[in-house]
Amino acid sequence: MTAVAPAQAARPNGWYGMLMLIASEATIFGALIATYAYLRFNTVAWPPRGVATPSATAPVILALVLLLTAAPVFLAVRAAAAGRRGSAIGLLAGAFVVQAVYLAIQAHLYADQLSTLHADASAYASIYYTLLAVHHAHVGVGLLLELWIMGRLATGWTPYRRTALSAIALYWYFVAVAGLAVTATTLYPAW
Amino acid sequence: MAIIEGADARGVERVERLDRIWRERPGLTGWLTTTDHKRIGLMYLVTSLLFFAAGGVEALIMRTQLATAGERVVGPERYDQLMTMHGVTMIFFFVIPLSTGAFGNYLIPLMIGARDMAFPRLNALSFWLFLGSGILFYTGLAIGQAPDAGWFNYVPLASRQYSPGLGIDFYALGLILNGASSTVAAANFLVTIAKLRAPGMSLNRMPLFCYANLAASFSLLFALPVLTVDLMFLELSRKFGLHFFDPGRGGQPLLWQDLFWFFGHPEVYIIVLPAFGIATSIIPTFTRRRMAAFPLVALAELLVAFIGFGVWVHHMFTTGLPTIALVFFAAASLIIVIPSGIQIYAWCMTMVTGSPEFRTPLLFIVGFILFFVFGGLSGITLAAVPFDQQVTDTYYVVAHFHYVIWGAAVFPLLGGLYYWFPKVTGRMYHERMGQISFWLVFAGTNVTFFPMHISGLLGMPRRVFTYPGNLGWGPENFVSTLGAFLLTGGLVLIAVNLVYSRLRGEPAGPNPFGAPTLEWTTTSPPPPYNFAVIPEVTSPYPGWDDPTREADTRRLERGELVLEHGHETPATTPVDGRLDEIVSMPSDSPWPITLAAVTTIGFAMVLSNHLIGAAIMAALAAAALCAWHAHEPEAG
Numbered sequence: 001m002t003a004v005a006p007a008q009a010a011r012p013n014g015w016y017g018m019l020m021l022i023a024s025e026a027t028i029f030g031a032l033i034a035t036y037a038y039l040r041f042n043t044v045a046w047p048p049r050g051v052a053t054p055s056a057t058a059p060v061i062l063a064l065v066l067l068l069t070a071a072p073v074f075l076a077v078r079a080a081a082a083g084r085r086g087s088a089i090g091l092l093a094g095a096f097v098v099q100a101v102y103l104a105i106q107a108h109l110y111a112d113q114l115s116t117l118h119a120d121a122s123a124y125a126s127i128y129y130t131l132l133a134v135h136h137a138h139v140g141v142g143l144l145l146e147l148w149i150m151g152r153l154a155t156g157w158t159p160y161r162r163t164a165l166s167a168i169a170l171y172w173y174f175v176a177v178a179g180l181a182v183t184a185t186t187l188y189p190a191w
Numbered sequence: 192m193a194i195i196e197g198a199d200a201r202g203v204e205r206v207e208r209l210d211r212i213w214r215e216r217p218g219l220t221g222w223l224t225t226t227d228h229k230r231i232g233l234m235y236l237v238t239s240l241l242f243f244a245a246g247g248v249e250a251l252i253m254r255t256q257l258a259t260a261g262e263r264v265v266g267p268e269r270y271d272q273l274m275t276m277h278g279v280t281m282i283f284f285f286v287i288p289l290s291t292g293a294f295g296n297y298l299i300p301l302m303i304g305a306r307d308m309a310f311p312r313l314n315a316l317s318f319w320l321f322l323g324s325g326i327l328f329y330t331g332l333a334i335g336q337a338p339d340a341g342w343f344n345y346v347p348l349a350s351r352q353y354s355p356g357l358g359i360d361f362y363a364l365g366l367i368l369n370g371a372s373s374t375v376a377a378a379n380f381l382v383t384i385a386k387l388r389a390p391g392m393s394l395n396r397m398p399l400f401c402y403a404n405l406a407a408s409f410s411l412l413f414a415l416p417v418l419t420v421d422l423m424f425l426e427l428s429r430k431f432g433l434h435f436f437d438p439g440r441g442g443q444p445l446l447w448q449d450l451f452w453f454f455g456h457p458e459v460y461i462i463v464l465p466a467f468g469i470a471t472s473i474i475p476t477f478t479r480r481r482m483a484a485f486p487l488v489a490l491a492e493l494l495v496a497f498i499g500f501g502v503w504v505h506h507m508f509t510t511g512l513p514t515i516a517l518v519f520f521a522a523a524s525l526i527i528v529i530p531s532g533i534q535i536y537a538w539c540m541t542m543v544t545g546s547p548e549f550r551t552p553l554l555f556i557v558g559f560i561l562f563f564v565f566g567g568l569s570g571i572t573l574a575a576v577p578f579d580q581q582v583t584d585t586y587y588v589v590a591h592f593h594y595v596i597w598g599a600a601v602f603p604l605l606g607g608l609y610y611w612f613p614k615v616t617g618r619m620y621h622e623r624m625g626q627i628s629f630w631l632v633f634a635g636t637n638v639t640f641f642p643m644h645i646s647g648l649l650g651m652p653r654r655v656f657t658y659p660g661n662l663g664w665g666p667e668n669f670v671s672t673l674g675a676f677l678l679t680g681g682l683v684l685i686a687v688n689l690v691y692s693r694l695r696g697e698p699a700g701p702n703p704f705g706a707p708t709l710e711w712t713t714t715s716p717p718p719p720y721n722f723a724v725i726p727e728v729t730s731p732y733p734g735w736d737d738p739t740r741e742a743d744t745r746r747l748e749r750g751e752l753v754l755e756h757g758h759e760t761p762a763t764t765p766v767d768g769r770l771d772e773i774v775s776m777p778s779d780s781p782w783p784i785t786l787a788a789v790t791t792i793g794f795a796m797v798l799s800n801h802l803i804g805a806a807i808m809a810a811l812a813a814a815a816l817c818a819w820h821a822h823e824p825e826a827g
Contacts, residue, residue, distance in 0.1 A: 009764050012772075016309075016381075016385060021378060027416035028419065031453075038443065039441065043441045122434060144813065148817065148820075152820075
């Protein structure tokens with residue numbers, strides 16, 4: 001009676017749980033982006049006079065790089081399904097390095113911009129920095145999750161860890177797509 | 192219990208094995224580390240009722256202050272604090288935790304034939320976070336820095352410039368924490384309802400109570416993050432001087448209201464949907480008839496949650512928005528009457544075509560329907576923009592939303608307390624005392640809140656701490672205050688009844704009302720594993736299809752879905768409810784309470800500007816999460 005059914009028709013509960021978390025996190029991003037539009041269309045000068053239009057090159061490249069890191073994460077899930085623990089860890093480690101470099105560059109850009117435009121200068125600056133900070137925080141949490149699952153996988157396989165990996169992968173797909181939306185929004189003046 | 196008593200030696204042996212596997216730690220440690228949805232539900236119940244008492248005392252002080260003109264029971268500052276604490280307490284610390292946390296937690300797994308929630312440890316976390324947020328929020332009152340800008344907390348009043356103390360910070364941080372608790376609870380309910388229904392419970396066989404909880408959880412999941420963002424903007428403005436609401440720097444004060452009510456109106460349905468669910472449980476039992484128009488009621492419950500996201504601007508008809516926006520939202524506010532109307536007709540038709548027996552729980556539901564219709568009618572008047580612009584910020588609005596939130600949302604909760612009392616305690620409540628308590632509460636509600644319509648139409652504004660004697664508002668206010676004490680008397684009688692019955696009530700047996708849903712097929716109170724055998728589901732009313740549960744007894748003897756080898760429950764496919772896998776459930780864990788404690792302390796440190804301490808708490812929270820997941824439920 002305790003045997004696990006061989007082929008499951010539905011995803012595991014943990015995957016559904018992550019889907020719920022993503023639904024609420026996506027709502028947070030939605031509210032932030034809606035606020036950006038709300039503030040923008042209730043004012044004349046956007047960005048305010050004297051504030052430079054954000055440069056598009058670096059953020060666009062970075063957003064695309066983050067999107068590409070979804071590929072090794074996806075392959076790690078596939079490797080896990082095939083029981084190849086070593087390659088799953090290797091793929092995750094590869095993704096982790098690129099994502100960590102991404103976050104470091106973003107943090108550097110963020111600090112750089114803060115030195116010329118303070119977050120408390122205007123509503124524009126406030127929503128700009130808040131939106132970016134929330135996105136970066138999500139990348140940071142994703143990195144911690146990856147670190148944790150790599151550590152767990154290093155000691156062996158369990159169904160619990162397999163579910164956790166699929167949930168963490170789902171989280172990363174979401175963060176990568178949210179990154180596109182955040183980049184598109186914050187670069188709005190440069191369109 | 193019939194199922195076990197009728198079973199042969201093999202069945203009894205299986206039950207004994209289940210008893211051993213599911214036994215929890217004894218004493219206080221057991222409660223602090225429990226992951227049993229029933230114990231968590233009971234902790235929610237007790238905690239939310241304590242907050243209810245606090246919110247009630249706040250209301251009584253306000254009513255005493257307003258009893259006659261020019262009273263000086265409390266001053267204006269204290270009155271503003273009481274008003275704010277009352278609103279926030281009743282909504283965030285009483286109704287939602289009671290309806291979803293207590294009723295939902297205790298009943299949903301029982302109603303769908305599961306052994307626990309989908310994420311038992313997350314369930315414990317949501318309770319402890321709720322408790323932490325309540326303690327944090329009330330700390331403000333204890334140190335004399337309670338929030339005082341109303342439960343809607345409008346800027347610029349709530350900005351640092353006009354509210355320099357810590358009161359608003361207690362509000363904002365307390366509610367972010369409370370929102371986190373409700374969000375994880377909602378996610379847990381959604382997955383539980385989607386995945387843990389007993390094999391055979393396809394969506395069309397799911398009890399309407401679960402549909403209502405599903406709709407409320409859906410609303411919570413999408414509405415609360417918007418409040419969280421709004422509160423985050425407020426705190427960033429107050430603590431770091433950012434500008435979201437300040438028109439001098441390109442901000443918009445109305446942004447607060449838009450985001451707040453985008454959450455705030457779905458919130459009304461979050462409050463009232465579980466009440467619908469309770470009504471659809473109690474009515475069939477006491478009318479001996481299945482709910483009329485079952486699929487329509489299920490759809491209406493979901494539709495209410497959905498349309499609820501499109502009506503928020505009707506809280507803002509006087510903020511100078513363009514006419515086109517007002518017309519759109521007035522229309523949406525009228526459309527939502529349709530799914531509400533469907534349900535009212537279905538409840539009434541079920542009673543008219545059944546053979547109703549007016550015992551205490553059903554009386555509360557009848558009261559609920561009357562209040563819901565009445566509050567709905569005054570709601571229609573408020574959806575009309577010109578009338579709303581006349582009565583905004585008067586007691587007419589206070590009267591309306593108390594009829595809806597108190598009369599319509601809380602009455603079923605009170606009825607539900609009586610209805611499931613025998614299941615939870617194994618003892619019957621006192622019927623006659625119960626009926627008297629209903630009439631006291633029913634009369635008290637009308638005497639308290641009906642006169643407010645009149646004082647509002649006479650022009651009495653909301654939120655004033657007193658009024659001069661020559662305006663003619665005296666009689667209405669005096670009657671309201673008398674009503675408030677009458678109402679309190681009725682509530683005290685309910686408490687007396689339940690406490691007395693807990694100690695001295697007649698033994699109830701598994702199903703004293705002959706009710707049809709699965710929670711009544713197990714013992715009262717249910718064992719930690721809920722069901723000796725995962726029950727067979729043949730319709731939304733399985734208890735009436737097979738009152739003796741003969742089939743379940745035979746299945747127990749055969750060992751079919753008894754799962755007596757581990758902490759397990761079956762998972763099924765989300766739509767058809769076909770058996771998919773057997774999942775291992777985690778047992779008791781010290782980490783949810785630890786994580787909640789660390790998080791709450793971290794929030795308190797942000798509040799008191801100890802940001803380094805808060806960062807340390809965040810690191811500890813991450814460590815607690817690692818420890819949490821170090822213990823994995825073992826597969827079969």
